[in-house]
Amino acid sequence: MFGNPxxxxxxxxxxxxxxxxxxxxxxxxxxxxxxIEAATMGPSGGNRQPWKFIVVRDRETxxxxxxxxxxxxxxYFTGKARxxxxxxxxxxxxRILRSANYLAEHIADVPVMIFCCVKRYTDPWRAGQxxxxxxxxxxxxxxxxxRGYGLGTSITGLHMRFxxxxxxxxxxxxxxxxxxxxxxxxxxxxxDRPARKPALEATFWEKWGNSIATIPEE
Amino acid sequence: MFGNPxxxxxxxxxxxxxxxxxxxxxxxxxxxxxxIEAATMGPSGGNRQPWKFIVVRDRETxxxxxxxxxxxxxxYFTGKARxxxxxxxxxxxxRILRSANYLAEHIADVPVMIFCCVKRYTDPWRAGQxxxxxxxxxxxxxxxxxRGYGLGTSITGLHMRFxxxxxxxxxxxxxxxxxxxxxxxxxxxxxDRPARKPALEATFWEKWGNSIATIPEE
Numbered sequence: 001m002f003g004n005p006x007x008x009x010x011x012x013x014x015x016x017x018x019x020x021x022x023x024x025x026x027x028x029x030x031x032x033x034x035x036i037e038a039a040t041m042g043p044s045g046g047n048r049q050p051w052k053f054i055v056v057r058d059r060e061t062x063x064x065x066x067x068x069x070x071x072x073x074x075x076y077f078t079g080k081a082r083x084x085x086x087x088x089x090x091x092x093x094x095r096i097l098r099s100a101n102y103l104a105e106h107i108a109d110v111p112v113m114i115f116c117c118v119k120r121y122t123d124p125w126r127a128g129q130x131x132x133x134x135x136x137x138x139x140x141x142x143x144x145x146x147r148g149y150g151l152g153t154s155i156t157g158l159h160m161r162f163x164x165x166x167x168x169x170x171x172x173x174x175x176x177x178x179x180x181x182x183x184x185x186x187x188x189x190x191x192d193r194p195a196r197k198p199a200l201e202a203t204f205w206e207k208w209g210n211s212i213a214t215i216p217e218e
Numbered sequence: 219m220f221g222n223p224x225x226x227x228x229x230x231x232x233x234x235x236x237x238x239x240x241x242x243x244x245x246x247x248x249x250x251x252x253x254i255e256a257a258t259m260g261p262s263g264g265n266r267q268p269w270k271f272i273v274v275r276d277r278e279t280x281x282x283x284x285x286x287x288x289x290x291x292x293x294y295f296t297g298k299a300r301x302x303x304x305x306x307x308x309x310x311x312x313r314i315l316r317s318a319n320y321l322a323e324h325i326a327d328v329p330v331m332i333f334c335c336v337k338r339y340t341d342p343w344r345a346g347q348x349x350x351x352x353x354x355x356x357x358x359x360x361x362x363x364x365r366g367y368g369l370g371t372s373i374t375g376l377h378m379r380f381x382x383x384x385x386x387x388x389x390x391x392x393x394x395x396x397x398x399x400x401x402x403x404x405x406x407x408x409x410d411r412p413a414r415k416p417a418l419e420a421t422f423w424e425k426w427g428n429s430i431a432t433i434p435e436e
Contacts, residue, residue, distance in 0.1 A: 002232045009230045009366045010222035013256045013359050029433045037417035038231045043373050046314060049415060054422045061424060096264060133375060136354030141231050148227045155261050171426035197267060199255035204272045206279060208389035215247045
């Protein structure tokens with residue numbers, strides 16, 4: 001459909017976990033544009049399409065970003081976070097932290113980085129706020145479409161710690177925010193359902209706090 | 219897969235446009251929970267799962283929200299916006315505005331409202347910011363999963379104009395932001411690909427401004 005292979009929607013939704021260990025194998029520009037096209041199908045108030053996607057495959061640019069990304073990661077990966085990763089490496093938190101640490105140490109070698117940039121509101125009541133409600137649904141489309149092609153992604157914002165330097169290097173103009181960096185490539189690990197609480201625990205009925213243990217037949 | 223019907227991923231991505239004209243037919247609680255479960259499969263940094271979904275089907279609560287939603291819409295739908303809808307009703311902007319106007323005038327009658335609430339960051343460098351990067355990918359999963367069941371959705375934030383009153387009515391605690399209202403139901407209109415510019419126009423290669431007219435074979 002739409003020039004894409006067939007892939008089950010729910011399989012994509014239920015198995016698109018963050019894939020942070022990526023093979024260095026290149027990704028074709030055709031596939032890169034297909035996943036960006038899927039992103040642009042995301043909802044966009046007033047059809048503003050306030051997004052731009054910068055695809056980086058150049059080795060030097062990736063190294064420039066990687067240096068700053070790793071620095072930002074090291075600022076975060078200290079104290080308690082590091083202790084969990086080292087003392088409880090197989091716990092759910094330990095596994096996430098080790099995988100994030102792997103990404104930070106190897107991000108220069110991912111085949112593709114996609115930087116997701118978005119405009120800011122100009123309405124008086126929310127002026128200056130980036131249109132995150134437009135870019136993040138688009139990003140989810142991108143990650144799901146990539147999944148259908150067997151491409152792994154994760155969504156990070158750590159590069160924003162050194163956003164000024166990275167935006168200067170990439171030439172991002174001041175009226176855009178560079179809110180997400182998506183490393184993309186063929187994954188080393190296997191697709192899996194993310195560990196989530198039962199949906200009923202995240203659901204309230206009519207009013208906050210009203211939860212139910214089982215779904216009524218209706 | 220995962221207790222869901224089969225549905226093509228790319229068909230979902232390419233045809234999940236905002237469906238603002240909804241039939242009053244009820245939606246089963248089973249389906250409501252399935253689409254919320256799909257939402258919770260969205261990415262969540264550190265697996266925080268910082269979201270709660272309030273499902274509103276009660277007529278009085280819907281009427282309370284609808285009154286405020288329509289008031290917020292009328293504050294927006296004046297001057298230039300109204301002129302476009304009236305003078306150029308078949309233009310792309312005119313169609314969006316008329317459909318949004320329809321929703322505002324009929325929102326009390328949608329079968330289900332889903333309010334999407336999310337926690338705020340506590341890290342010093344972004345303290346107080348709602349975790350929009352977690353809730354909006356989840357919301358996109360919700361809308362796509364709904365599409366697979368033939369359920370139409372749209373994403374609105376207009377209720378936030380009267381967020382304090384609505385949050386008090388729903389009992390949303392102060393540590394959560396109620397960032398999106400999703401009216402959901404069986405659509406009156408037909409599914410369609412949203413009008414978007416070609417993906418290549420939203421894509422830059424290596425650096426801002428570097429666009430290409432055709433994709434190289436590689």
